[in-house]
Structures are given as C-alpha cells and as structure tokens.
Amino acid sequence: MLLVSGLVPYASAAQLDAAILSEKDFVEPSFQFLRVIYIEYPNDGEISESLRNTKQTLSFVADHSTPGTDELVKQINQNLKTISSSAVVTDVKIQYQAILQGNEHSAVIEYKVQLIPTITNHILEKSFEKSTVDANWRGISLDVPIILQTEYGSFDVNNPKSALNVMMPEISEKLNGVTILELPLIDASGIMTLPLHKWHSLFDNTAIMSDAIEYNYAGKNVITHYSMGECSIEVGMCNDREWIQEIELDKKYVVKIIESSDDATISFEGYVDTIRVNGNEVFQTNLKSLVIQKPDTDEFPATVMYGMAGIAAIGAVVMFVISDRKLKKDKDEGQTGVDPAHLKSYETSSSAGSYKTNRGESYLIPNHKSKMPL
Numbered sequence: 001m002l003l004v005s006g007l008v009p010y011a012s013a014a015q016l017d018a019a020i021l022s023e024k025d026f027v028e029p030s031f032q033f034l035r036v037i038y039i040e041y042p043n044d045g046e047i048s049e050s051l052r053n054t055k056q057t058l059s060f061v062a063d064h065s066t067p068g069t070d071e072l073v074k075q076i077n078q079n080l081k082t083i084s085s086s087a088v089v090t091d092v093k094i095q096y097q098a099i100l101q102g103n104e105h106s107a108v109i110e111y112k113v114q115l116i117p118t119i120t121n122h123i124l125e126k127s128f129e130k131s132t133v134d135a136n137w138r139g140i141s142l143d144v145p146i147i148l149q150t151e152y153g154s155f156d157v158n159n160p161k162s163a164l165n166v167m168m169p170e171i172s173e174k175l176n177g178v179t180i181l182e183l184p185l186i187d188a189s190g191i192m193t194l195p196l197h198k199w200h201s202l203f204d205n206t207a208i209m210s211d212a213i214e215y216n217y218a219g220k221n222v223i224t225h226y227s228m229g230e231c232s233i234e235v236g237m238c239n240d241r242e243w244i245q246e247i248e249l250d251k252k253y254v255v256k257i258i259e260s261s262d263d264a265t266i267s268f269e270g271y272v273d274t275i276r277v278n279g280n281e282v283f284q285t286n287l288k289s290l291v292i293q294k295p296d297t298d299e300f301p302a303t304v305m306y307g308m309a310g311i312a313a314i315g316a317v318v319m320f321v322i323s324d325r326k327l328k329k330d331k332d333e334g335q336t337g338v339d340p341a342h343l344k345s346y347e348t349s350s351s352a353g354s355y356k357t358n359r360g361e362s363y364l365i366p367n368h369k370s371k372m373p374l
Helices: 046-051 069-082 161-167 169-174 189-193 210-215 302-333
Strands: 002-005 013-020 030-040 055-062 088-102 106-120 123-126 130-134 147-150 153-156 200-204 223-228 241-248 252-259 263-269 271-277 280-286 343-347 360-364
Touching: 013 189, 046 169, 055 147, 055 161, 069 088, 069 147, 088 161, 106 161, 153 161, 161 169, 200 271, 223 271, 263 280
Parallel strands: 013 263
Antiparallel strands: 002 241, 013 030, 030 106, 030 252, 055 088, 088 106, 123 130, 130 280, 147 153, 200 223, 223 263, 241 252, 271 280, 343 360
16 A cells, blocks of 8 residues: 655756856856655554664765666766757766665665766857856756666665665665655756746946955955755745655555755856846856846836835935934923922832832822922
8 A cells, every 4th residue: 555745756956056157168067866665664564674773885986887878878968968059069078976774773875976067058149348148057957867887786766765675675666656755866957947037136346356365365266156945935844845655565665755845056256147048047157347137027116115205204204304303302291200309209118137128109299289280
C-alpha cells in the first residue's frame, strides 16, 4: 500500500554560484543539488535490522575523460534549447557524494551533486563597455538517466536510488515501489521560475577605490551581485519542501524527502540591470555607468512608489501643522488642571517592620472656589 504526499514531480534544492567576467567568453557556474532522504522504521522490521548502525559513503569525480560525460553534455544542450537559452555547454565536471547513516528509528541518506558545466555563447551582444547576457541557462534541468562509467560500474547520477543500489542493494530492491526515491537530482528549474526583477541586486565599488590598493584588493570595475533565496513578502516564505511515501512490507515503513528552498548568486563585472529581449529575460551590463531600465509590466511601477512616498510626505506635513497649532493653543490657554496651591496633602502609608513607604493623597481645600475645573 502506497500513500504519497506532494504529487508534484519537483524535488530539487538547487544552489547556483556563478561569476561572469567581461574579459572571458565562457563561464563555469557551480550548480549544487542537495537532498536528504529519510527511511523511517518506527515499528522495527527487517529493513531496520539491516540499516540500524550502518554508515557508508559513496563518492566519485567525473570529467571529460569519464565515459558518459559526452552524452551528459548533449542532454544539457538539448535542455538549454528547450528553455530558449542561447548558451552552449562544451564540457562538464561532476562531484558526487552520498552518505548513508542508520540510526535507531530511521536511516538518513544525504546527497550532494555538484555540476560544473563550461558554458559559451551566453553573451548575446557585446561592445567595448556594454554587453547583453543570456539568463535562461540558470534553469538547467534534466529528467532523463545520466549514466556514467565509474568505479562503482554504470551509475545514474540523476537517480538517487543508484546510490542505494550500490550501498544497500537488498534494501533498494525491497523499496522498488517507492517512486519518490527516483525523483531526478539535477533540477535547477526553480531558479528560473523566479523572475529576475524579484532578485536582490547590489554593486560593490570597493575594487575601484584608491584606498583598496593598500590592502591588495583592487580591480578595474565595480562588481554587481544578483541573488535569490532570501525570504520576503514579495517572494514568499522560505519553507522546506517535503514528500512522504509509505510502503507496507513486513512492517509499515515511511520514506520522506526534505528539500530546502533554491538559492542562487550571479556576479558580474560592471553595473547590471535586467530587461526582456524577445520575451526572454537577459542581463544588461555596463562597465562604466549605471544601466537604466524600463520596468517589466509585472513589476511594481516606480510612479506608484514615488506617488506613495509623496502622499506620505504630505501626511507628515499635515500632522506637523496640526501638532504645532495644538501646542500654540495650549500655550495661550495656560494650565487646564487644578492649581497645586489649592490642594492639601495627607499621608496614607504606615510602617512595616523597619521600613516605611511614604505614600499620600491630596484633596481640594474645602470652601475654596477654584475657577479651575477638577
């Protein structure tokens, strides 16, 4: 019996880190795909006996000399065409690691797959100081087997179950009905889903400051960073994603996937802004001056923001005027309470041990006709 929670076939915690330099015609971004899988056995059973107190690590590195990477490059380029990217991948490196740890009531498998493609043709237009850079390559996603020849034999780096097949083949066979164990690992589509105008951007001019030379930190251009993954009202809350599937064997077992939110940082030389070209988002860079962009139609209009700021300023002025008038009126009218000279005080407290608290009250002197209201 299978029970699946979260039927959407999307399970990727992707982390992108890239630096695009003006003098290079290629970029080697780092995509990391992270996943944690729990195999829970709260009622013990045969699987618990095999996994409890087990610890195994599987890792390898693959590059252009590894059989199967040519096919991987081909699959990535096909995906780039599908997502309307002009970029072309010429080479790729992979670092793969899976760690299995068996505990008292569950086993944990942690996956970390780092994909480093060499990307060219990502610059759509370029002049001496300006360039237009394709941005769709940030959403690389593969839903097909990626078979590499490794020290563990033929290994599908895109299928998490491949690691379980090597480390615990008898457990992997028993969990054949658990489909979420085979959700693809290489999936950065979530990074492309968030429009670029919702990313955070800032530029660092430290490199061009004269004082930076004293600290051996200097360069020719400012650096602009575009990043996503921060929580905000506009973007939404950063919640972990979770997929759960139960399976009945000798006992009931639960397989759970936990994914954190995707995040990315792309750095550029120069000042950067984003625009749309033929419906696709692109980066516009300028080494010497700020890039001024007309906002996308789905952005919050700048005129509205300026209008709201103006209304707030007018409101502040009105409040200031009202407050000032009230102060002047109070000053002219003088005190509005009872004159302290017309009051008589008396003590109400009593001593307690060696301590005495001085407390008292006051009352209006009898038969005194005060013009002040009580």
